[in-house]
Amino acid sequence: MNTAAPRDPLQLCLLGERALRRGAESLDGLIHYRKGWALLGYLAVERAQPHSREHIAQLLWPQLAPTAARTNLRQVLANLKQALDLHGAGDALQVDREQVALLPSPALEIDVQALEAAAEGSGSLGLAQADLRAQRFAGEFLQGLQLPDCAEFEEWLQLARRRFVTLGESALQRLCQLQELAGHLPQAADTARRLLALDEWNEAHLRQLMRLLAGAGESAQALAACDRFAAQLREELDADIEDDTRALRERIARGEALPSRERGAGAEAGARRWISVVYCEVRSRTDETRRVDWALEVLSRVGERLRRDGGWVLPASGRTVMACFDDRPLAGDSAWQAACAAHGVREAFGHEVAVALCAGLARIEAHAGAPTVLGNPAEWALRLCLQAQPGQVVLCESMQRQLRGRFASEPLPERVLPGLGRSLRVWELGAAQQAEAAAQPPPLAPVEAPAPAGHDPHVTQRVALAAGSAPRHAWLEIVQGQGRGRRAAVAAAPVVIGRSVDADLQVAHGTVSRHHCAVWRDGARYRIRDMGSTNHTRVNGAIVQEAVLADGDQIQLGDSLLRFAY
Secondary structure, eight states: OOOOOOOOOEEEEOBSSOEEEETTEEOGGGOOOHHHHHHHHHHHHSOSSOEEHHHHHHHHOTTSOHHHHHHHHHHHHHHHHHHHHTTTOGGGEEEOSSEEEEOOBTTEEEHHHHHHHHHHOOTTOOHHHHHHHHTTOOSSBTTTOOOTTOHHHHHHHHHHHHHHHHHHHHHHHHHHHHHHHTTOHHHHHHHHHHHHHHSTTOHHHHHHHHHHHHHTTOHHHHHHHHHHHHHHHHHHHOOOOOHHHHHHHHHHHHTOOOOOOOOGGGOOTTEEEEEEEEEEEEOOOSOGGGHHHHHHHHHHHHHHHHHHTTOEEEEEETTEEEEEEOSSTTSSHHHHHHHHHHHHHHHHHGGGEEEEEEEEEEEEOTTOSSOEEETOHHHHHHHHHTTOOTTOEEEEHHHHHHHTTTEEEEEEEEEEOTTTOSEEEEEEEEEEOOHHHHHSOOOOOOOOOOOOTTOOHHHHHHHHTOSSOOOSOEEEEEEESTTTTOEEEEOSSOEEEESSTTSSEEOOOTTSOTTOEEEEEETTEEEEEEOSOSSOEEETTEEESEEEEOTTOEEEETTEEEEEEO
């Protein structure tokens, strides 16, 4: 009888110092090529679908002829396959004559995937699990790796690095919140220190650390942390701390009781709602000696401007700041307010800031200082912002539709955004239209899906335009694929469908995105909206971004099929 204990899984570390190891044993030397690490990083992040050899070869060897590039790719793949095979994880790297993929495998743990799970975890995430996952964030993605001869890969890499900094902050914020709720204030303070180290000039992180230290009875440490920060700020940036930080320091020095963490945006805990996002990035000046302090000054001014315009401003990270507008559940008025705020930023800061507008679904959790954003509108806005020039505001197509008639807009050339894998229509925001039209925002126009052959074109029209309210009881049912027979009731609150465990209707299949689409009741109609899925959302066979649903409509998500019914 074989009683040998199972071996620990192989660990692939792509955050911080790159490593391949099993337990304490380092196996880094098994990977012979710098572009082998690059390929592992790309496949680990872009794992929604296999990638063609032609695409990978062009990505990593753009300066070579196709035959030579494919030869180099073959050598790198052979090395990676051998390294994983030697340690029982060969099934994770799937390679055939045409495609390459890095698939989930119990034999191979990848830190970036654990971080993604931590950042998107549901409100039921336990403290121990949050602690374990947050510890996987060890630093910059593919730290120190540069491929200056691969422009497309470098563009993708910069996007991925910025994304993982954001996810790392989210994971650490979640851990800090859970530690505070559990009464583990010293541990929460340690996590706040990690957040401050990640973004050293972020005074929101400093105030969080001060409040936690004071709550743990370490008021002297809280004051010392503030004084060190203030001294460093004066020495390096010739600046002073913010008024909020100074006021907190004075309260701690006087021994006053401090409030617990504020709840986000006054929203009901756990509520889901559509939000409109304004994402701003300060672009560098050529004078490197003033780059950091200048960027921080501009960021502070941009954040204050967004607050004045009614935005809920999330803490800045690096050179970016984001504001959410969520005054109505379905992002009608909030789109208008977000556009006005973005227009104001452009007018006030000219060519210092690039801006993007996007919409998505957010969940506001109890005691959270920031929302857990489903559908990743912040990530989509970041992708869009990379396409914006300083002084330009770009927006996605769904936002452009919502603002039609209230703001002018011009289409930009269609292109594949980094890491997306498919082309996306992008628009540039123009000037606001006449005040009379803007004063009464029009309702969202129905966006009907083109009917495939054999479908009755009058069914959707008859239901969508019927007088009175839509039927009060509707549901979604999985009729083909994983979870067949599972149902979810549909009402005014958006029902999220996707692969993630926190989806309202989970479809656990690899062809379904984590948060694939959402369905909700909108007055006299029921609507469906794609949430940036990889494999699109189809209604009765037609790809839709947003559409009105009718009784009996079939919704296809990857290889799964759902039915909508009253």
